[in-house]
Amino acid sequence: MTTYDSKRVAHIHRELHDHLPSEPALRVKALESLLVEKGMLNRAAVDQWIELYTEEIGPKRGAQVVARAWNDPAYRKRLIENATAAIDELGFTGNATAHLRAVENTTGVHNLVVCTLCSCYPYSILGTAPTWYKANEYRARAVREPRAVLAEFGVAIGDDVEVRVWDSTAELRYLVIPERPAGTEGWDEARLAALVTRNAMIGTDRDLAPARKGSR
C-alpha cells in the first residue's frame, strides 16, 4: 500500500536517479513491459488512449464551445454560469473538467491561464497541454510578467488592458473565451470555430481577426 511518506519517496527518487538509464524512451519502454507483465496494463488501451487524444479530443472541442458562445447569448450565459454543464451539452466533459470555469476577454480585460505548481489543464476540451505550458519558463514567468510572456507569443497588451492571470492551484480548470473578432458577423459556428486557436483559449493569443490568419 501507499505509505504517504515523503522522505521514503525522496529516497526512492534518488535511487531511481542513480539506477535508471538516462534516455527517457528506454525508461518508458521498460515501465510499460513491467506493467504488462504485472497484469496492470493492457497495451491495447494505451493505443486507444493515444488514438482518442490524437484524433478526437483536442482544442477543436474548445473552439466549438467558444464559437457557440459567440453565436448564442443564452449558451454564453450558461457557459459563464456553469462551464462544466455547458460543455456537457456538447458531450465534451471528461478528464479534468469536472470543475470548469470560463473567463471572458473584453476590450479592457485579458485572461491568461497557468499552473505554477504543476501542469493542470482542461484536457477534455483542449487535449494534451503544450510543452511550453508545462515548462519552467512559463510557469515561473506568467504570473509575474504576463505582458513580457505574451509579447513572446506576439501578443501586445496595452496599458489600458487589465491582465488577469489564473493560477490553477485547485481542481478548478480555466477556459478563456476570447473576444469575437470584428468582420465575422453572420458567420456560422463551424466557420467561427476555425478562427479559435488553442492558445487563445489558454490566453497566449488574443486577436483572432480573420485577416490576421490570411483566411476567407
Next chain:
Amino acid sequence: MTTYDSKRVAHIHRELHDHLPSEPALRVKALESLLVEKGMLNRAAVDQWIELYTEEIGPKRGAQVVARAWNDPAYRKRLIENATAAIDELGFTGNATAHLRAVENTTGVHNLVVCTLCSCYPYSILGTAPTWYKANEYRARAVREPRAVLAEFGVAIGDDVEVRVWDSTAELRYLVIPERPAGTEGWDEARLAALVTRNAMIGTDRDLAPARKGSR
C-alpha cells in the same frame, strides 16, 4: 563601465550558456588567456595566490586561534569581543575577515555556519571553502534540518543541546570555537591545535577528544 542592469546580464548569461564549451577547464583556460592578452592578469600572480593558499593560509590558522583561546582565557575574551582584532594578533586577518565573529560551543549549545545565499567563508583563517559548504545540499538543508545534516557528518546532537545556525547573509563571517575536549589538561598550543579540525570550526564536527582521533 558596469551597467548594473539585471536583465542585460541575464541575457549575457544565456548567450554564454549557448556559446561556451561545456568543459569548465577549457572555459577557464580561455578566460585566463584573454585576461593576460588584455593586460588585466599576471599569470605569476595566479601561481602565487595558489601557492599561498596551498602552503600557508588554511585551517591550521583557525586551529591555532582556537588552541590559544583554550589555553589563554584573556585571549578567549578578546576573541569573543572582537575576533578580527584577536586574529590580527597572530597576523591572520585578511580576505573576508574584516568583520569576524567567534561563537562558542558549550555543553548545551552547538553552532553551525552556513551561507544559504552564496558561499561566504572566512578565508584568511580557514583557507578555501570545502565543496560541500558551497553545494546546494548543505546550503538548503543546514538551516532547516541541522541535526540531520550533522548526523551525515557523524555528529549526533542530543535533544538537550540547542543548535544555533549562523547564516552569513551580510559581511560578518563566523568562526566556531569548539569545546576543549577532556583529557587535554596541560597540553601546549601546538598539541591542542592538532586536535582542531576545519569542520569543527564550521560546526560540522563537535567532539575533538584525542582518543577519537586514535592519537598520541
Next chain:
Amino acid sequence: MDGPHDLGGKRFFGPVAVDEPEEAFHSDWEARMWAIDHAIEPAPGWNLDWWRHVRELIDPVDYLTRPYFDQWMQIEAALLIDSGVATIDEIVSGKAATAGPDLPPPLGPEEVRAASKRLTRYDRADGPAPQYKTGDAVRANAVGAAGHTRLPAYVRGRVGRIERQCGAHVLPDAKSRGIDRAEPLYTVRFEAEELWPEARAADAKERRACVYLDLWESYLEPA
C-alpha cells in the same frame, strides 16, 4: 512544501519556447507514457494529490531538467516501489520478478472512451460552510506547509480579496496523506503590486495586472 516545483514568480528563467508544433504528442515515448498513466491504476491507495506530491519529491535538479513525461515515468516508478508493487530492479529491467498486486483487471481498449468521459469531482456537498464571503480581505499564511500544499510561496503573507466562494473541496494537504477532508475553497484575487516588488515602481512595465488563485480556507486568515 518548499520545493523546486514552486516556480511562480521565480526570476530570470529564459524565453518561452513558443514555436512548438501544435500536435497531441511530440514523440512516441511521450504519447505512450501519457497513455500508460491513463490506462493504469498507478498503485494501491494512490490519489492525485499524492501523485503530485511524489512529483514534487523528485530530486530538485532532476525536477528542473528532466523532460516532463520522463517525470511521469519516475512518478509511476516511485509509486510502484513505495507501495511494494515493484522493486527498483524490476523497474530498471522491465521484467517482473513477482506477480502484480491484487487489483481489478486493467482498463481494456473498449473502456477507454467511457474513461475519458468520467468526471472526478472534488467538491463535497456535506463539507463545512465558508467563513469568508466575496469581497473579504484575506492574508495567505506566511509559513506554508511541511508536506504537500497548494499554497504557492509567492502569495504567502500577501493580502488578497475573495472573488468567489467555490464550495467545499477536498483539501490536498490532507488527501496527499490519505485523508479525505473537505474545506471551503475560494478564488482569491491578488494585485500585482501586492505580489511583486517591481510592480510598485512608478515606471513598472507590468501595469494593471492581478493573479487569481484557488485557495482553501486553512490557507487564509482575515486581513
Next chain:
Amino acid sequence: MDGPHDLGGKRFFGPVAVDEPEEAFHSDWEARMWAIDHAIEPAPGWNLDWWRHVRELIDPVDYLTRPYFDQWMQIEAALLIDSGVATIDEIVSGKAATAGPDLPPPLGPEEVRAASKRLTRYDRADGPAPQYKTGDAVRANAVGAAGHTRLPAYVRGRVGRIERQCGAHVLPDAKSRGIDRAEPLYTVRFEAEELWPEARAADAKERRACVYLDLWESYLEPA
C-alpha cells in the same frame, strides 16, 4: 531577488557529500579560477554585491548544476561583456580582438601576500543610528526585493529578535546598483518553530534550534 540562489530551507536535496579530501584545491582549473579572481580587477565599476548578483542571474538550471568555480568563470565573463571590456567571441576563443580597459597594471606576484592581508571593511562610522535595540521583536519584510538583496525567502514575514546591533554597514541592495549607502545592520535570531512548519509538530525531529541572520534595518519592521 527570487532566484535559484535562495536555497535556504528548500526541501529534499540529497545527502551532503561529506567524504571530500581536505585540500585547498581539488583540480588545477579550480585553483586557477579561484586565483584568477583574486589576481584581477574583474571589471571597471564592479563591486562584490554586483558580483554576487551577477552570479544569481545565471540561468536557474545552470546555477543549480554547473560546478562552483565554473560559475565564477561565467560571472567574470559576464562582467567583462557587460562592462564592454570583452565580447563573447573573445571569451569563447580566449583571444583578444581589442586592447584591454584603461586600468592600473595587474597585481604582480610580489603583491599577492599584501593583497591577502588587505581588509575590506563594510561598516561605515558615519552611518545612521540604529532604530532597534537588542531584544526587540522584528518582522522581516514579506515581499522581498526585485533586485539583489540579502534577505532570504525563508525568513520573509517571520518574526525574530534582535540579538545585537552590528553598526551601519553598506546596503547590498543599493551597492549592487552602484550606490554606496550604509544602513544599520543587526544579527537577528529566529526560532525554528517560527521558520519551519514541521518544527511545530509535537514529535518534531529537529528540536531546540534557531537561525541567526545578519539583516539590514530596511529588511525589518517592528513586530
